[in-house]
Amino acid sequence: xxxxxxxxxxxxxxxxxxxxxxxxxxxxxxxxxxxxxxxxxxxxxxxxxxxxxxxxxxxxxxxxxxxxxxxxxxxxxxxxxxxxxxxxxxxxxxxxxxxxxxxxxxxxxxxxxxxxxxxxxxxxxxxxxxxxxxxxxxxxxxxxxxxxxxxxxxxxxxxxxxxxxxxxxxxxxxxxxxxxxxxxxxxxxxxxxxxxxxxxxxxxxxxxxxxxxxxxxxxxxxxxxxxxxxxxxxxxxxxxxxxxxxxxxxxxxxxxxxxxxxxxxxxxxxxxxxxxxxxxxxxxxxxxxxxxxxxxxxxxxxxxxxxxxxxxxxxxxxxxxxxxxxxxxxxxxxxxxxxxxxxxxxxxxxxxxxxxxxxxxxxxxxxxxxxxxxxxxxxxxxxxxxxxxxxxxxxxxxxxxxxxxxxxxxxxxxxxxxxxxxxxxxxxxxxxxxxxxxxxxxxxxxxxxxxxxxxxxxxxxxxxxxxxxxxxxxxxxxxxxxxxxxxxxx
Ligand SMILES: Nc1ncnc2c1ncn2[C@@H]1O[C@H](COP(=O)(O)OP(=O)(O)O)[C@@H](O)[C@H]1O
Ligand SMILES: [Mg+2]
Numbered sequence: 001x002x003x004x005x006x007x008x009x010x011x012x013x014x015x016x017x018x019x020x021x022x023x024x025x026x027x028x029x030x031x032x033x034x035x036x037x038x039x040x041x042x043x044x045x046x047x048x049x050x051x052x053x054x055x056x057x058x059x060x061x062x063x064x065x066x067x068x069x070x071x072x073x074x075x076x077x078x079x080x081x082x083x084x085x086x087x088x089x090x091x092x093x094x095x096x097x098x099x100x101x102x103x104x105x106x107x108x109x110x111x112x113x114x115x116x117x118x119x120x121x122x123x124x125x126x127x128x129x130x131x132x133x134x135x136x137x138x139x140x141x142x143x144x145x146x147x148x149x150x151x152x153x154x155x156x157x158x159x160x161x162x163x164x165x166x167x168x169x170x171x172x173x174x175x176x177x178x179x180x181x182x183x184x185x186x187x188x189x190x191x192x193x194x195x196x197x198x199x200x201x202x203x204x205x206x207x208x209x210x211x212x213x214x215x216x217x218x219x220x221x222x223x224x225x226x227x228x229x230x231x232x233x234x235x236x237x238x239x240x241x242x243x244x245x246x247x248x249x250x251x252x253x254x255x256x257x258x259x260x261x262x263x264x265x266x267x268x269x270x271x272x273x274x275x276x277x278x279x280x281x282x283x284x285x286x287x288x289x290x291x292x293x294x295x296x297x298x299x300x301x302x303x304x305x306x307x308x309x310x311x312x313x314x315x316x317x318x319x320x321x322x323x324x325x326x327x328x329x330x331x332x333x334x335x336x337x338x339x340x341x342x343x344x345x346x347x348x349x350x351x352x353x354x355x356x357x358x359x360x361x362x363x364x365x366x367x368x369x370x371x372x373x374x375x376x377x378x379x380x381x382x383x384x385x386x387x388x389x390x391x392x393x394x395x396x397x398x399x400x401x402x403x404x405x406x407x408x409x410x411x412x413x414x415x416x417x418x419x420x421x422x423x424x425x426x427x428x429x430x431x432x433x434x435x436x437x438x439x440x441x442x443x444x445x446x447x448x449x450x451x452x453x454x455x456x457x458x459x460x461x462x463x464x465x466x467x468x469x470x471x472x473x474x475x476x477x478x479x480x481x482x483x484x485x486x487x488x489x490x
Contacts, residue, residue, distance in 0.1 A: 010034065013042060013096040014071065023076045023088050025052070027098050028069045033058055035123030037476055039101040039109070040074055042092045050092055051078045051085075051101060051109050055451060074098075077472075078109065085109070103127045111470045116160035118153070118428075119479040120194070122463060129477045131426065133164055133365060135470050136405040139396055139423045143413045143441065144430025149462040150409050151176055153428055154369050155482040157407065158329055161367040162201060166405070168329040169353065170369040171346050175335025178206045178216040180484040187481035194480040201484050203328040207318055209345055211309040212336040215487060219333055223313030224344065227264040230351045232387040237343045238305050239384070243290075244298040251277075266312045267302065274299050308341050318349065320356045324363040335489070339375065346376055347388055354395045357402045365403030373408045374415040382417045389417060396423045414440040426468040428479075431459040448474040 011029035020026065027040070034040075034054055042050040057072030076088040103126040107113050112121075114132030121127035140157070144150050155177060158168050170177055183198030184191065191198065208214035210223045231252070235245045248270075255269045278295055281287055287295070305311060323330045332349070334342045350368070357363060370376065377385050377392065396406050408424055410416055414436045427445050432438055433456075442453055445467050452465050452474055459465070462481070467474035 009097045009099050010040075011069065011098045013092050013094055013098060015094045020073065022091070024055075024073055025076065025091055026071055027052075027054075027074050028071050029058070029098070030069045033070050034072065034100075036072075037121070037123040039106045039124060039127075041099045041101040041105070042074070042076075043096045043098075044079060044092055046081075048079055048081045050076050050088065051080060051105070052076050052098075055449075080105075100124070109472060110475055111472050112466075112468075112475060114470075115164055116157070117480075118156055118160065118466075119462075119477045122476040122478050125193075125478075129466060129475055131160075131468065132470070133166070133403075133405075135426055135468055136161070136166075136367065137365070137400045137403055138425035138469060139400075139405060140407045140426045140428065141413065141421065141424030142407060142409045142428045142430070143411070143432065143437070144464070145411055145432050145434070147461070148430035148432070148459070149464065149479060150411070150430055151371070151486065152462060152482055153430070153464065153479050154371070154407060154409055155180070155484065155486055156480055158367065158369060159201065159482060159484060161365075161405070162203075162327045162329055165326045166365045166367040166403075167324050167326060167363070168367045168369070169323055169349070170329065170331050171334065171342075171349075171371055172331050173334050173342070173371045173375075174489040175215055175333045176486050176489055177329075177331045178214060178219065178333050179487050180204050180329060180331070182485040184481065184483055184485050186486070191481050191483060196480065196483050198485075199483045201329050203325070204331065205322070205328060206331045206333055208333045209310050209337050209341050210313040210315045212334070212341065214333040214335065216333065221315045222318045223315045224311050224348050225264070225317050226267040226270075226312050228317065228352075229311075229348055230387075230391070233347045233351060233391055234344070236385050236387050237340070237347050238301055240298065240301055241294075243294045244301065247291075247294055247298055248302075267306055268312060271299070271302055271306060274302070305340070305344070308338065308344070310341050310344060318352075320349070320352045321360075321363075323353060324356060324360070324366060326364040343376060346370070347391065350395055351391055354391070354399055354404070357399060357404055361402060365405065366399075367405045367407065369407045369409065371409045373410045373420070374412045377417060377420065378415045379417055380415070389419065393419060393423070411437075413437050418444075427466070428477075429456060429465045429467070430463070431457065431461075433457040445474075447471065452476065 010031045014026040038054045040052045052074035054072045055075045058070030078085045106127045112129045114130035117128045117130045181200045181204040206216045206219040208219040210221045462479045466477045
């Protein structure tokens, strides 16, 4: 198919052969074929034009009808006079010329403008699909089955956010982003089609939990300081029930009371205190059974946490002020960490960056990427993770005004607590075939044409339906490949 200029006439409006509906018309295209989803400009009277989108076709009717050319159905989306865009109250006349809508007009019509370009409109490659910083702080969800392109998309978003001056923090579950300071070694031809060259990020910092390994030798080890943790969130992540939590707080108070003011309260000291209590109990069982039981289970749960060797280690916690540096990408590599370590660290870091952002309004905007969010907080665990959920909701709601942008990535949106899903105003939905997951998104995402949902199971790699509050309607987008390197995982 020859490449066609934006303004070239590609066909004409047809006479009606049936009643299509007030906001559709049939067009016959005499130059090649066009993809569904393509935007067209249909001439109207008095210098007006219609913005239409091809939603059906091509059909090839018998030549006796008098037309051998492919026929399409276009939905009329708006009427434009000069700069003014209005509702469609009539239909174009038969034989009215049809052109492809110029890329700037498509972008303007869609509202898909913004300083961060994430890809191109599928079917009309000259049209860039963008997002802006203000949209990002209304939070983002990236969904799709394994291998559909989620990680590439979040990497592209990280590159764009860094370029736009955000500080970036990514919880890297598989250790994929630890080499983003190097140029990409994959999909280079495709990258070139987006007008880009493989380029590494200039300011990358990789952290790895103490006692875990990273494929990056210069990864900075870190621990967690018990003195600084949010105790409610800590209790939850440690799996304490409400009774254990009460005794836990009581023990901390007792330890604090006897510790000199300059000494920090450590998890070890709390455990020792608890151990002494249990010994006394063994010698002289005065506590009611249920209380003694709670002490015993508390002891074993806290021992598990201590055994993770992440709390009160000799290595320092991450200095979140370093994370809050413009353009810097900070990667926390969890590829070798256990789930409890991952969960404790994520909860603690979210708490710390949130507090730091609230106390220091002058810090740069912060872009946070949470991969496999459903393993951190899910519907099944919702009841037991209220404090963590509240932390996330607060961070999203109050943090928004301070430029915090939360990106939730998950292959199972149906397993995310609904309030978390609701937070994601922009949604990038990759290929997905599970009806349950599609249904959850369908129920909670506005402005997606019905026919788009049917395409979700058949989207190609890197293709996605992008729905965003600034967009007139959702668009099917070919996301660009990342320009920086991503390590492959087995
Ligand atoms: N935007 C894209 N364009 C072209 N190929 C892509 C794109 N996104 C992903 N891919 C291809 O698909 C593979 C899987 O993508 P990935 O981002 O790892 O998926 P997920 O994180 O959803 O499992 C990648 O290794 C890459 O080869
Ligand atoms: Mg992935």
